Amino acid sequence: MVSIEEAQQTILEFITPLDAETVPVFQGLNRVTPQDHVAPWDIPAADYSAMDGFAFSRAALAGNRLKVTGFLPAGETCNVPVPPGEAIRIMTGAPIPPGCDTVVPIEEAEAEGEWIALSAIKAGSNVRKRGEDIRHGNVVIPAGSLLRPQEIGMLSAMGYTSLPVYRRARVAILSTGDELLEPGSTPRPGKIINSNSYSLAAQVLDAGGEPVLLGIAQDSYAAVCDKIKTGLDQDMLVISGGASVGDRDFVKAAIEGLGGSVNFWKVNMKPGKPLAFATLKGKPIFALPGNPVAAMVSFELFVRTALLKAMGHRRVLRPKVAAFLEEPVMNKGSRPHMVRCIVSKQDNGYHASTTGNQSSGRLSSLVQGNGLVRLEPSASHVAGEMIDVLLMDQEFEMGMMAQAHL
Structure with a gap:
């Protein structure tokens, strides 16, 4: 053996x-890419407003009042510089006009006819800088990456309509x-x-x-x-x-x-x-x-x-967690025993208990559980002892990964 x-x-x-095949970008979900994906441009491609508000030059601000001289919605551009001491009303996602470096949100500006009055605001506020997310030429998604919804979104933002994935x-x-x-x-x-x-x-x-x-x-x-x-x-x-x-x-x-x-x-x-x-x-x-x-x-x-x-995955083994045993367990045999168990997340960590009778013909021992405990030959563990558990339940696994990133 x-x-x-x-x-x-x-x-x-x-x-x-x-081998790899080419699929529409959204069908790459939960597949693995065999190649590096390099940013073809900066993301964002320009300085953009992060808020609905008013764009102006903070360095040229004298006092706390600005005259509003125009409107820039998302999807349009303004190539005419905004003069010092003036502001342009701007929408979220619109490119910052020449002569501006700061955006004040609408709710933080007090309207006075064609003028707005400002409270203190830091230069550069509410501006998404060109390339602050992704720089042109950088490897954004390396070969061997598992494509989750966020990778699909990034690839779409990079202009992909289709992509290669392992079959x-x-x-x-x-x-x-x-x-x-x-x-x-x-x-x-x-x-x-x-x-x-x-x-x-x-x-x-x-x-x-x-x-x-x-x-x-x-x-x-x-x-x-x-x-x-x-x-x-x-x-x-x-x-x-x-x-x-x-x-x-x-x-x-x-x-x-x-x-x-x-x-x-x-x-x-x-x-x-x-x-x-x-x-x-x-x-x-x-x-x-x-x-x-x-x-x-x-x-x-x-x-x-x-x-x-x-299928190109780098991680091929299920994750393990250390869990407190809820009951004593032992292996009287001469072979490692994969015991079916129930894993739960509690305030002080993970807990595990067996699913009862461990007969290899008892499918309910798997139905009731979500993990496997490996008991070595002649091993004996007491209640409260920590033991490694192999997680079999994908939903539980994803919840565990999310907890680890909080």
Whole structure:
């Protein structure tokens, strides 16, 4: 068996970024750019008024009264200098006219017919300087950046209507087993519903990839081979079930029979021990356990990281937080145990509690939780102890990141 870290390293060393495609700028959201984006001009392109008010020269102000001699709305320019001792009424976003360096807001100026009276105001107030946001020629969004709404807005401000991004990974998903029925069927003795294909497809979507469902392969060498060959049309293939050592577990034999190479088979972890990573015709293949929880946890630790790297992401691992344990936990086994838990943010920090029974067939242990605690072999932790938690819930992750920036 290989360790979790060895398995992740082996996978990531094989994965290389996919090619890029050009998309409309707003469709670059949550994608990664493969190139630097350089500012083609200053932003703002000129000195602009930051307020509705009156523009004038603070240096030429004598006393506290100015005569208002014109009006400049946003979208227009004024090339005639404003004489010393005079002001021009100006709207937010209008360029500062020649002869002016300061704007007083309307509410801070007292109107007296054609004149305004001012209180004390600092030179340069309420003026957005040319290039104060972005300077022409600067790298604004470097290669490898994840494009969030704010990056999309900046790219639009820089004049982009389309841009290159790494292509979304297309992931073929296959479940194996004569016992499986598709959703919509009624379970009966000896038969269960195929939930793995759909939970794994959702995990692919959550990571930004495109799932391609291959259905169910019956428990025969020929059927598994046929489905694997079909899956090679996509960028990656994820198989659940059939990777263990049972009489009808044909996945490993089928991969090797088709000329593939199994890089490792079995990972030192619980749940998820019967897990294989293979390559066939240059395509990565992940053979995951058939138990629902084991399949999803294995995806989180291994497939998701590969997907993100393939799509150009620099950060491929979920974040961790240190949390106070709400209850004692222990691992009596000889393998690291990925325990499903509930993480919450409280006044004194993060807190974590387990989701109860940790059977790898109990999908509700994941439904109830949003994190994973790694318990090392023979480890024992008491209530109140701090422990690292891997966050699986994307919404919780974003909330945590926002808190960190407050």
